[in-house]
Each structure stands twice: as C-alpha cells, then as structure tokens.
Amino acid sequence: MxxxxxxxxxxxxxxxxxxxxxxxxxxxxxxxxxxxxxxxxxxxxxxxxxxxxxxxxxxxxxxxxxxxxxxxxxxxxxxxxxxxxxxxxxxxxVNLENWFTVRNWVVRVENWAHSDELCTIYSCYLATNDPVCWNDLDQWNRSDKEWYKRVSIVSLLRNSPKYPTYIPFDRAIPYLKRCLEDDRYYVQKAVGWVLGEFRKDYQAQVDEFLSTNLKAISATALTRALERATRDERSQWRHRKKELS
Incomplete structure (x- = not known):
C-alpha cells in the first residue's frame, strides 16, 4: 500500500x-x-x-x-x-480516462454488495457506448470467475428504480446466455434480477427469451425474473419448466 x-x-x-x-x-x-x-x-x-x-x-x-x-x-x-x-x-x-483505473477494481470483488456498487459505476461508462469499456465487459462475461461474470451482467443496468435500462434488451441477450449454465448462486441470482429489470420495459422480448431458454434457466433465476409477475403467471412458468425436466 x-x-x-x-x-x-x-x-x-x-x-x-x-x-x-x-x-x-x-x-x-x-x-x-x-x-x-x-x-x-x-x-x-x-x-x-x-x-x-x-x-x-x-x-x-x-x-x-x-x-x-x-x-x-x-x-x-x-x-x-x-x-x-x-x-x-x-x-x-464521465471521464473515460478514469476507466483505465476503475476497470481493474473488479479483481477485488468478493461479495455481492461491492459487486453491485461497482456495477453502478461501470454502467455509467458503458452508457457512453465506448468500445473499450464494452470490450472489457465482454472479456469478463467470458471469464470463468464468478464475480467477473456477475459484474458483466449487472452492469447492463442503471442503478435507478424507475429507469434501470439504458440499452435495448437485444444487446443484453448474448451476455445473459453465456451465464445461463453457470450454476453458481450469485451468477444465477444476477441473471434473474437482470431479466426481471429488463422485463419492466421489454416484457414481450424477455418472455420470448425465457420461453426459448426455459430448460437452461435455473429455478433460482426464473423465480427472481418473475418477482413482479402475477401469481398465475409465475405458476404457469413453473409448470412449463417442470414439464421440460
């Protein structure tokens, strides 16, 4: 130090x-x-x-x-x-020069609270659409490290209850798909949370994604993604998933 x-x-x-x-x-x-x-x-x-x-x-x-x-x-x-x-x-x-410093902070993440606060910072840089920032995110998304993968998808959202999305859902799909079969708890919780937040603005597209990937989506992620759905909707999704198992 x-x-x-x-x-x-x-x-x-x-x-x-x-x-x-x-x-x-x-x-x-x-x-x-x-x-x-x-x-x-x-x-x-x-x-x-x-x-x-x-x-x-x-x-x-x-x-x-x-x-x-x-x-x-x-x-x-x-x-x-x-x-x-x-x-x-x-x-x-947003000073993009600072990205070259804070992008390294992901190496210290070992808990969900630091992870999600850091994602709030990263989302501000990603929202500028800078290719260097997005290239780094892509590398984290392809990493085998649990917290890198979580950061790579939670950073796709803005820390705003009213306006959490800053990119179209289509752009988030590849990042989410690469995390579907990672069964680690904090990755799956993040998958579900990110899907749930995107569902506010892109319900039809998210539901199509859920249908297409229902067998691969974990019960943990599905439950989190449907937290704001009606009881009947949640029951229908669970039944559909059970039929695939």
Whole structure:
C-alpha cells in the first residue's frame, strides 16, 4: 500500500461511528472475508462527501489514492468509500480516462454488495457506448470467475428504480446466455434480477427469451425474473419448466 496514512485516516473516521456488532453481521450476511466496522450507507456517504485530508488534491491524484486503498485494503467499509467517491465524481461527468483505473477494481470483488456498487459505476461508462469499456465487459462475461461474470451482467443496468435500462434488451441477450449454465448462486441470482429489470420495459422480448431458454434457466433465476409477475403467471412458468425436466 502506497498510502497507509490515508488508509488509517479513512478507517478511523469510519470507526468513530461504527458498530462492531453490525460489522460482524454485515460480513456474515455478505459471506465476506473482509473486516467491517459497521457503518450504515447514509452515514458513510456523508463522511465521504465531507472529505479527507487528501480530498483537496486534483482529481487525478485523489483517484490514485482511492485506487490504492481499494486495491489493498482489507476493510470493506474503506473500500465502499472508494466506490462512493467514484459515484460522486460521475454525477458531475464521465471521464473515460478514469476507466483505465476503475476497470481493474473488479479483481477485488468478493461479495455481492461491492459487486453491485461497482456495477453502478461501470454502467455509467458503458452508457457512453465506448468500445473499450464494452470490450472489457465482454472479456469478463467470458471469464470463468464468478464475480467477473456477475459484474458483466449487472452492469447492463442503471442503478435507478424507475429507469434501470439504458440499452435495448437485444444487446443484453448474448451476455445473459453465456451465464445461463453457470450454476453458481450469485451468477444465477444476477441473471434473474437482470431479466426481471429488463422485463419492466421489454416484457414481450424477455418472455420470448425465457420461453426459448426455459430448460437452461435455473429455478433460482426464473423465480427472481418473475418477482413482479402475477401469481398465475409465475405458476404457469413453473409448470412449463417442470414439464421440460
């Protein structure tokens, strides 16, 4: 680690408002091997927005520091702060040069919460339609690594309850198909969630995809994809899948 003093500064600021019992629960809930001091999201984001001793440096230097902390910290809350910083910056503008830094962050992902927050960041870059970003996503999608594959499909959505989609469903299909037979839990949960979100805007196309690939789609993914469907619809889909088994 190049900036241990800054790491300690961030960790100490979090520890002052942390709750160890909550931290232990977070680690258990997320099946994470990282340390957590136990800070709720709103309080943590407030700390990040207030800034640290290095926050008044230029943007390139600050990102360099957060990159060092993300890549080397064993504290999950410190890592969340790095994600919070990037999300704050993206509210102002998307600087594609920063992609060459944050694209490497996927290597540290080991739990669903960090994964999904990082996907929020990645989706902002992908929405620019930059070919370098999409090429990286394609490589992750073809990887054998569980978190790479999850990131490659969750990043296809924007973190917005009202407007989650920013690409047509047709563009998402190849990425989803390459994940259908990966039976790892967090990949299948992601497949179902992504399908469910796309179903809001592209129900006919998603239902056609479900029909075509029903035998390959796991029960976990199907259940998640149909969470917003009516009870009768869910029952019909389950019956159709059972007939194929």
């Amino acid at each position: 190049d900036y241990p003093a800054f790491h300690e500064e961030v960790r100490e600021a979090l520890s002052k408002i942390g709750r160890p019992i909550l931290g232990a629960h977070i680690a258990s809930d997320r099946r994470s091997s990282l340390e957590y001091v136990g800070v709720r999201f709103p309080a943590r984001r407030k700390i990040v927005s207030a800034g640290f001793s290095f926050s008044d440096r230029d943007d390139e230097q600050v990102l360099h520091i957060w990159n060092d902390l993300w890549m080397n910290s064993t504290n999950g809350d410190v890592m969340f702060c790095a994600l919070d910083y990037c999300k704050n910056q993206l509210k102002r503008a």
